[in-house]
Amino acid sequence: MSFPYTYISCPCTDVSTPINGSTEQNDDEEQERTFDPRSPRANFSLYTLEHLLYCEDCQQIRCPRCTLEEIVTWYCPNCLFEMPSSMVKSEAGRCTRNCFNCPICIGPLAVTSVHPDPVQRSLLGPWILSCGYCNWTSLEIGWQFKGLQDMRSEMGKLKIGGQYKAANSKTSASTPPTESTPDDDPDSVFTALRSFYNSQLSSSNATDPLLTPSGGINYSSPSSLARIMSLYTGRSSYGKKDPAKSTPMRESVDPSEGLQIFDPASDTAAIEKLRTQGWTSTASTAQQTEQKHPPRFTSDLRPTQAQLRTKRSKRCRTCRHILVKPEAKVQSTRFRIRLVALNYIPTITLKPLQPSPSTQLPLLDLNALPVLRASQFLLTLKNPLFDPVKITLGTPAHAPGKNSHKVTILCPQFDIGPNADQWDEALGDNKNRRASKLLSTSKVEYVGGERGKVAEAGKVWEKGRNWTTVVVEVVCQDVGEDGEGEDVLEIPVFLRMEWEGDTMEREEGGSGSGGGGGLKGEERKEKRELAFWVVVGVGKVGRLEGPTLAASP
Amino acid sequence: MPPKPASSKPKGDYIETDTGNKVARRSQLYGTQNIILGGRTTIQPEVCIRGDLVRAAPPKDPKDPKSGASANTSVMVGRYTFVSTGSILRPPHRLHKGTVSYHPLKIGDHTFIGERCIIEAASIGDHVYIGKGAVLGKMVIVKDWVKVLEGAVVAAGTVVPSGCVVGGRPARVVGEVGDGWGMHEGMEGGDMRELWRSVG
Ligand SMILES: [Zn+2]
Numbered sequence A: 001m002s003f004p005y006t007y008i009s010c011p012c013t014d015v016s017t018p019i020n021g022s023t024e025q026n027d028d029e030e031q032e033r034t035f036d037p038r039s040p041r042a043n044f045s046l047y048t049l050e051h052l053l054y055c056e057d058c059q060q061i062r063c064p065r066c067t068l069e070e071i072v073t074w075y076c077p078n079c080l081f082e083m084p085s086s087m088v089k090s091e092a093g094r095c096t097r098n099c100f101n102c103p104i105c106i107g108p109l110a111v112t113s114v115h116p117d118p119v120q121r122s123l124l125g126p127w128i129l130s131c132g133y134c135n136w137t138s139l140e141i142g143w144q145f146k147g148l149q150d151m152r153s154e155m156g157k158l159k160i161g162g163q164y165k166a167a168n169s170k171t172s173a174s175t176p177p178t179e180s181t182p183d184d185d186p187d188s189v190f191t192a193l194r195s196f197y198n199s200q201l202s203s204s205n206a207t208d209p210l211l212t213p214s215g216g217i218n219y220s221s222p223s224s225l226a227r228i229m230s231l232y233t234g235r236s237s238y239g240k241k242d243p244a245k246s247t248p249m250r251e252s253v254d255p256s257e258g259l260q261i262f263d264p265a266s267d268t269a270a271i272e273k274l275r276t277q278g279w280t281s282t283a284s285t286a287q288q289t290e291q292k293h294p295p296r297f298t299s300d301l302r303p304t305q306a307q308l309r310t311k312r313s314k315r316c317r318t319c320r321h322i323l324v325k326p327e328a329k330v331q332s333t334r335f336r337i338r339l340v341a342l343n344y345i346p347t348i349t350l351k352p353l354q355p356s357p358s359t360q361l362p363l364l365d366l367n368a369l370p371v372l373r374a375s376q377f378l379l380t381l382k383n384p385l386f387d388p389v390k391i392t393l394g395t396p397a398h399a400p401g402k403n404s405h406k407v408t409i410l411c412p413q414f415d416i417g418p419n420a421d422q423w424d425e426a427l428g429d430n431k432n433r434r435a436s437k438l439l440s441t442s443k444v445e446y447v448g449g450e451r452g453k454v455a456e457a458g459k460v461w462e463k464g465r466n467w468t469t470v471v472v473e474v475v476c477q478d479v480g481e482d483g484e485g486e487d488v489l490e491i492p493v494f495l496r497m498e499w500e501g502d503t504m505e506r507e508e509g510g511s512g513s514g515g516g517g518g519l520k521g522e523e524r525k526e527k528r529e530l531a532f533w534v535v536v537g538v539g540k541v542g543r544l545e546g547p548t549l550a551a552s553p
Numbered sequence B: 001m002p003p004k005p006a007s008s009k010p011k012g013d014y015i016e017t018d019t020g021n022k023v024a025r026r027s028q029l030y031g032t033q034n035i036i037l038g039g040r041t042t043i044q045p046e047v048c049i050r051g052d053l054v055r056a057a058p059p060k061d062p063k064d065p066k067s068g069a070s071a072n073t074s075v076m077v078g079r080y081t082f083v084s085t086g087s088i089l090r091p092p093h094r095l096h097k098g099t100v101s102y103h104p105l106k107i108g109d110h111t112f113i114g115e116r117c118i119i120e121a122a123s124i125g126d127h128v129y130i131g132k133g134a135v136l137g138k139m140v141i142v143k144d145w146v147k148v149l150e151g152a153v154v155a156a157g158t159v160v161p162s163g164c165v166v167g168g169r170p171a172r173v174v175g176e177v178g179d180g181w182g183m184h185e186g187m188e189g190g191d192m193r194e195l196w197r198s199v200g
């Protein structure tokens, strides 16, 4: 992990915070409880600012936990084909075009021709699939395709090795059953089994669906699910039949019904293969999970169809208002509505304030913070709102964890100016405006660098149009040889912001284009408040290097 | 337009062009007439851009070598895009009817390319963040608002959909960027004006 970083804790995980968004109650209580970034629960509430949304109606931050998602569009990431949602289920969420993934490395497969004449290759087949990453080709399982039109269905008919499957079930039904050769292809075995059990279930529907002929409980049929639901919802009128009276259901007895007789030779063959080809010939778990019917050996892996992805809209879980709505078209990357938190709450950045060159102290290294010596950091908050904001920062005197590093925010209360409107922003790009104070996070700053400036308690370090920087002082304790994340310095900061915002008198169902639009009558100001915990990851605490240690070699 | 050195300021590690491109003196740009920098683009030292690998000119019109100059662009880098030290931008090629044919490499705006990356993609969108040491194979297409993790190897021909985080060797989708990705000045995928200002 690279330092520094900032995570924001969504207030929805705090059960004491009223869901309706007013944080006025429990103020004292809240400030007394310190957020501990090390607690296992913290993992579920910490987000980077870009992942957070903001609900204008609830006036609250919204995270993936407190939003609802709805799928807008299904599409193939490879060919950008948009699949109608009615087709998605029947196609198992896979692309139906010539988008295939490598069975070995899961990279994309390219379609190439293996026509003997190189000049004809762009036009004529036969075609093969080849992986540009691991050099696997479909020739390894003996697959060549006659045409490009419907590779997917041709693939469905092919067996490993390149032979075509025995004629499909419809034709085999017409031929005498004694002729049907056992088809070991997992796909056809599965189809046969499924159609067999479907016919059995429909014929034995009258009986108690919960019990299978063998006396076990059958959870998988829809009628038994209905029965279970009726048990839990208390409607006991369903299916009061004597289980003893159920007509027995037979099992498949024929290869055409999906019966596979265990062949001891296949086991010996597998053992022999393991012995001769070893571990490398076996399919890894990752490779197996991609397959429809996980095989044992890599030689039995098949190319997979590309998995579809989705575009999703997001709603506030509390008030159901839409927070994010992408454009439905696959090609478009635009959003119709996008209420992201970074347009509402300040961005928080931290950078070291390097010791004055005159002190001859080494520069602050975030991967080895000095121990038992005060180091200073610049904490900058940048206001995205068009109103000035009053900020109050609270932090425990000692960072959580057994080492209790000392933390002091030298100026915990300050104001931040309003963000410029769009016209100013447009002009701000002008070179002439470079002279005006711009926030520069990449510039290295020193104590006493500019006009001998030194950090003072109660005083803001620097202020720009819509940003303010304060100094945080940290004294790290010796962490010893603890390891296991104990040497990471994370500071929990409770941030409260207060401002006078425009009242949001939006008409119901309005466009919600980000506020300000649907004001009625004269503008009125309203006092607003928002408070949440922030975790600032400062760096790693270094080793204690006293003069005694330094002198030892 | 190819980067032209501005007349002023001969000193410094960077040459700033009329359109504000900052090109390190210690970068290697081949075939500069085929390279378009969108303006306020930063090219750091030891970056290598192979503008010389250009699609073979159509055999017709041999009298005027300047004909179809616009079709001869091999590398296009967008506005405020930042190419870090040691990266290589190389137009992808493929065998077409037995001959090697180059395809132009196009990179969008506000895109960050980390140190020592090898880029042979066909196109990279806007607000893309490519981590250190990543390899983008031939003809890769990266859509807008994508994060490529450090050290990822994006296999040749991969299409990285918009809003995805990809990583691993070969790279696969491992997550999604937040809805606020690219709206955030100074952060990954965000506005890069400040980074451009800080150079040189
Ligand atoms: Zn939440």
Ligand SMILES: [Zn+2]
Pocket (backbone or CB within 6 Å): A076, A077, A078, A079, A080, A081, A095, A096, A097, A098, A099, A306
């Ligand atoms: Zn597809």
Ligand SMILES: [Zn+2]
Pocket (backbone or CB within 6 Å): A102, A103, A104, A105, A106, A107, A131, A132, A133, A134, A135, A136
């Ligand atoms: Zn592969």
Ligand SMILES: [Zn+2]
Pocket (backbone or CB within 6 Å): A055, A056, A057, A058, A059, A316, A317, A318, A319, A320, A321
């Ligand atoms: Zn809401």
